Amino acid sequence: MRYRFFATVPKNMESLVVEELQALGVDEVSETRAGAGFSASLAEAYRVCLWSRVANRILLVLREVPAATPDALYEGALDIPWEDHLEQEGSFSVDFSTSASKITHSHFGALRVKDAIVDRFRARFGSRPSVEKGRPDIRINVYLYRDMATISLDLSGESLHLRGYRKQGLSAPLKENLAAAILMRAGWPAEAEKGRPLVDPMCGSGTLPIEAALIAADSAPGLGREYWGFTGWKLHDAGAWEVLLDEATSRRRAGMERLPDIRGYDRDPRAVSVAIANAERAGLHGKLHFEKKDISECRPVGQNAPGLLVANPPYGERLDVQGGLPALYALLGQTLKSHFPGWRAGVFTGNPELGKRFGLRAKRIHSLYNGRIECKLLHFEVSPEWFVSDRAYPRPLTAQERSDGAAMFANRLRKNLKHLSSWLKREEIRCYRLYDADLPEYALAVDVYEGEKRWVHAQEYQAPRTVDKGKARVRLREALGVLLEQLDIPEDQLFFKVRRPQRGRDQYQPLAAKGRFMQVEEGGCRFWVNFEDYLDTGLFLDHRITRRLIASLAGGRHFLNLFAYTGSATVLAAAGGALSTTTIDMSGNYLEWARRNMTLNNFDGVYEHRFIRADCLEWLEKNVRRQKYGLVFLDPPTFSTSKRMNHSFDVQRDHVALIRRTMELLESGGILVFSNNQRTFKLDSAALADLHIEDISRQTLPPDFKRNPRIHNCWKISRQAGS
Numbered sequence: 001m002r003y004r005f006f007a008t009v010p011k012n013m014e015s016l017v018v019e020e021l022q023a024l025g026v027d028e029v030s031e032t033r034a035g036a037g038f039s040a041s042l043a044e045a046y047r048v049c050l051w052s053r054v055a056n057r058i059l060l061v062l063r064e065v066p067a068a069t070p071d072a073l074y075e076g077a078l079d080i081p082w083e084d085h086l087e088q089e090g091s092f093s094v095d096f097s098t099s100a101s102k103i104t105h106s107h108f109g110a111l112r113v114k115d116a117i118v119d120r121f122r123a124r125f126g127s128r129p130s131v132e133k134g135r136p137d138i139r140i141n142v143y144l145y146r147d148m149a150t151i152s153l154d155l156s157g158e159s160l161h162l163r164g165y166r167k168q169g170l171s172a173p174l175k176e177n178l179a180a181a182i183l184m185r186a187g188w189p190a191e192a193e194k195g196r197p198l199v200d201p202m203c204g205s206g207t208l209p210i211e212a213a214l215i216a217a218d219s220a221p222g223l224g225r226e227y228w229g230f231t232g233w234k235l236h237d238a239g240a241w242e243v244l245l246d247e248a249t250s251r252r253r254a255g256m257e258r259l260p261d262i263r264g265y266d267r268d269p270r271a272v273s274v275a276i277a278n279a280e281r282a283g284l285h286g287k288l289h290f291e292k293k294d295i296s297e298c299r300p301v302g303q304n305a306p307g308l309l310v311a312n313p314p315y316g317e318r319l320d321v322q323g324g325l326p327a328l329y330a331l332l333g334q335t336l337k338s339h340f341p342g343w344r345a346g347v348f349t350g351n352p353e354l355g356k357r358f359g360l361r362a363k364r365i366h367s368l369y370n371g372r373i374e375c376k377l378l379h380f381e382v383s384p385e386w387f388v389s390d391r392a393y394p395r396p397l398t399a400q401e402r403s404d405g406a407a408m409f410a411n412r413l414r415k416n417l418k419h420l421s422s423w424l425k426r427e428e429i430r431c432y433r434l435y436d437a438d439l440p441e442y443a444l445a446v447d448v449y450e451g452e453k454r455w456v457h458a459q460e461y462q463a464p465r466t467v468d469k470g471k472a473r474v475r476l477r478e479a480l481g482v483l484l485e486q487l488d489i490p491e492d493q494l495f496f497k498v499r500r501p502q503r504g505r506d507q508y509q510p511l512a513a514k515g516r517f518m519q520v521e522e523g524g525c526r527f528w529v530n531f532e533d534y535l536d537t538g539l540f541l542d543h544r545i546t547r548r549l550i551a552s553l554a555g556g557r558h559f560l561n562l563f564a565y566t567g568s569a570t571v572l573a574a575a576g577g578a579l580s581t582t583t584i585d586m587s588g589n590y591l592e593w594a595r596r597n598m599t600l601n602n603f604d605g606v607y608e609h610r611f612i613r614a615d616c617l618e619w620l621e622k623n624v625r626r627q628k629y630g631l632v633f634l635d636p637p638t639f640s641t642s643k644r645m646n647h648s649f650d651v652q653r654d655h656v657a658l659i660r661r662t663m664e665l666l667e668s669g670g671i672l673v674f675s676n677n678q679r680t681f682k683l684d685s686a687a688l689a690d691l692h693i694e695d696i697s698r699q700t701l702p703p704d705f706k707r708n709p710r711i712h713n714c715w716k717i718s719r720q721a722g723s
Contacts, residue, residue, distance in 0.1 A: 137232025157229025206275025567594025
């Protein structure tokens with residue numbers, strides 16, 4: 001006997017379910033809105049329930065009835081022989097949805113159908129089945145469209161995306177059938193057939209890797225389910241169902257022996273734990289690899305042929321849109337280009353504008369829905385012809401194209417490097433300023449960062465209006481060519497910016513969002529630096545000695561870092577033996593950067609190391625804990641104002657009040673290290689005469705910055721003895 005069925009799917013997955021039905025041997029398939037209709041035997045419908053990876057529900061159509069009024073709906077439902085489907089003592093529930101119809105209230109519609117079923121049983125048997133919302137014997141689905149009601153039995157019972165392996169998820173997890181659709185659109189079934197690897201660098205609760213494994217292992221997605229909508233149905237064919245289960249079990253057993261390498265990474269250790277637990281419940285113990293790892297650290301494993309990288313990065317408000325999300329997408333793109341050549345990638349996002357941050361052109365795009373959010377699946381070929389060039393500076397001139405002035409610039413670089421070399425070697429310094437507008441014609445600041453590679457960060461001081469722009473540009477191109485040649489680096493290790501006069505926090509505002517971070521070392525500690533996204537790199541080199549001083553003073557003290565930026569001083573304080581650290585900054589991006597710096601150095605204790613996002617001025621006013629600190633580093637901006645502040649801050653005007661408020665947090669014998677970068681700053685010693693103040697500006701000025709002694713000011717402040 002053949003029946004009419006309907007497979008429901010999320011929007012834009014209709015063609016996928018049609019392909020799936022045809023592959024399962026079902027004929028007479030017709031694609032329609034929100035699913036596909038088909039004709040099949042009961043055994044064939046069971047096979048669809050067991051094997052469909054993308055469907056939500058499989059509905060057996062009982063009848064279509066006119067339902068322009070509640071009474072018409074009731075009469076149509078009353079006329080169906082429910083006693084053929086449900087025992088008198090059984091249970092049922094009704095799901096009702098309506099569109100473009102006179103009955104607009106779904107709950108009311110469900111009640112009318114429920115009443116009809118109950119009344120039919122009472123009239124015939126004097127008793128009635130019970131209503132159960134959880135897991136009834138049969139679930140009835142009613143879809144009312146343009147006053148015509150389609151009444152069906154829901155053979156799935158619960159949505160088919162519920163495979164049975166995910167007991168817990170994280171925020172906004174992908175539904176399993178959406179994950180399967182992403183993998184199918186990305187071409188994973190063909191890749192898996194060839195034994196190619198799969199990597200998910202942001203795996204969350206592991207849904208994409210687990211679904212990828214089920215596809216690769218030829219494992220029916222419904223094998224792990226405990227509940228079906230047909231097992232309590234009177235017409236259920238238990239024998240046919242058992243045959244299908246045996247066949248699926250045998251196919252899974254064989255498929256598990258040929259699983260390719262599938263890996264999921266996430267920076268959140270809780271996510272990794274959840275993913276491992278979900279994989280265990282999916283019967284994939286020892287078959288998948290999950291590991292705590294940052295996106296920037298993801299790499300292909302072994303000698304595997306190129307495979308598929310698939311990712312579902314966040315696209316809502318979970319990261320700061322101004323910096324976090326664009327930088328995250330850029331980091332993912334850079335990781336692809338740098339470490340996954342020859343691979344294919346499928347990136348699923350509800351914010352396709354962020355896809356432009358990858359630095360790759362999408363080869364094709366599919367639209368899919370995550371709930372009500374229209375999302376795009378971006379397909380990438382990780383190959384140079386698909387790369388988007390992102391060089392941020394004019395073409396450097398070759399030696400043959402340069403003037404004699406460029407030779408003077410090259411000589412000065414060599415001279416500076418020779419002068420600094422013994423000091424750099426003796427102090428084991430790997431990040432330093434090599435050149436700072438020593439020659440007026442070549443007005444650049446050049447910093448060298450030695451890490452996995454040698455990176456050069458060059459900043460051109462904005463030329464006065466009196467300087468001819470054409471000549472200035474030629475000299476810049478000469479300087480860039482000389483830097484590449486003298487420091488023996490390729491172009492992708494040279495980073496260039498124009499340094500314009502900044503006010504306050506302007507120097508911390510994003511210039512780009514490429515999200516490329518590199519590791520460097522200082523004082524035995526490691527730091528993340530970023531050469532492209534901000535004016536500064538995240539590590540102020542002129543504060544090198546100041547940070548060393550903080551490390552020497554921090555032992556056995558509680559440390560507070562105000563206006564903390566990327567937390568480099570916090571890292572040195574922790575390395576110096578601070579009992580605890582408190583890091584405060586207004587920027588969520590920089591606070592997260594500070595947290596990453598601490599984690600990089602294994603200082604990630606929740607109780608010993610606190611990170612607070614706040615306006616430091618307001619925090620000083622409102623701090624109700626009034627915890628005392630033995631050491632405070634106070635490095636405010638020259639001038640600051642923002643949407644989060646209802647006032648402005650000027651370090652010259654406001655420093656006395658700021659210092660006094662901060663001193664209130666010092667415990668007996670405590671020390672305040674106060675620093676700023678305003679070149680014309682004058683400390684109001686008279687207004688602070690009751691404090692012991694030691695000017696350590698010269699002592700904290702490193703040799704590579706002595707060409708410009710006004711680059712920063714620094715004082716060590718404590719209470720006078722007896723005060």
